[in-house]
Amino acid sequence: MNEHRPIYILILLLVSLSLSNCRSTTTIVEPGWIYIGKSKAGHLRERDVINVHTQDLLTALRVYVTEKNVVITSMKVHLINGDILQPAIESTIPAGETSRVINLAADGRQLRYVEFRYRSEGSIFQKRGVVQVIGKRYNPNGAY
Numbered sequence: 681m682n683e684h685r686p687i688y689i690l691i692l693l694l695v696s697l698s699l700s701n702c703r704s705t706t707t708i709v710e711p712g713w714i715y716i717g718k719s720k721a722g723h724l725r726e727r728d729v730i731n732v733h734t735q736d737l738l739t740a741l742r743v744y745v746t747e748k749n750v751v752i753t754s755m756k757v758h759l760i761n762g763d764i765l766q767p768a769i770e771s772t773i774p775a776g777e778t779s780r781v782i783n784l785a786a787d788g789r790q791l792r793y794v795e796f797r798y799r800s801e802g803s804i805f806q807k808r809g810v811v812q813v814i815g816k817r818y819n820p821n822g823a824y
Contacts, residue, residue: 713742716794716813721750723804730794730813737788737818743769743779743811749801750775750809757782760790772801775809781816788818 717730741757751772757765767782800809 710814712819713814713816714738716741716791716815718810718812719796721748721796721798721800721809721811723800723802723806723808725753725797725799728796728798728811730796730811732791732793732815734815735790736815737790738815739784739786739788739818740816741767741782741784741794742814742816743773743782744814745773745775745777746810746812747800747807748775748809749773750798750811751801752796752798752811754795754797755782756795757784758792758795760792791815 714734714736716732716734719728719730721728743752743755749772752769753771755767755769757767759765765784769779769782773779794813796811798809798811800807
């Protein structure tokens with residue numbers, strides 16, 4: 681068994697490396713920002729919710745689109761205290777682009793979920809757009 685151990689370790693390493701490359705989309709999160717979640721936009725008008733699984737206070741959001749252009753008709757940010765924010769957002773975000781920074785509050789807000797009404801551009805036989813949301817953590821020291 682011990683004589684085959686290096687081979688087993690090599691096989692395990694190769695399998696883990698090949699599985700780590702199976703992700704179709706990559707989000708590059710800037711320092712101070714955290715990944716919130718993602719959703720695929722269908723080609724018909726639809727409503728999707730991205731749940732927020734962090735209790736961090738967030739001061740801003742940004743929407744990142746990959747795969748296909750996405751037409752966003754509305755975005756609602758539901759806060760933990762029950763308030764709902766409806767920021768103005770670009771109607772079409774091209775694939776590979778981000779939205780503008782959507783400021784929430786200087787002292788941070790805790791989010792419950794983000795609701796979108798959107799659709800992917802193009803034919804139903806083409807790829808669907810992937811919408812990813814990132815949030816900027818509140819920094820009480822004021823440094824960005």
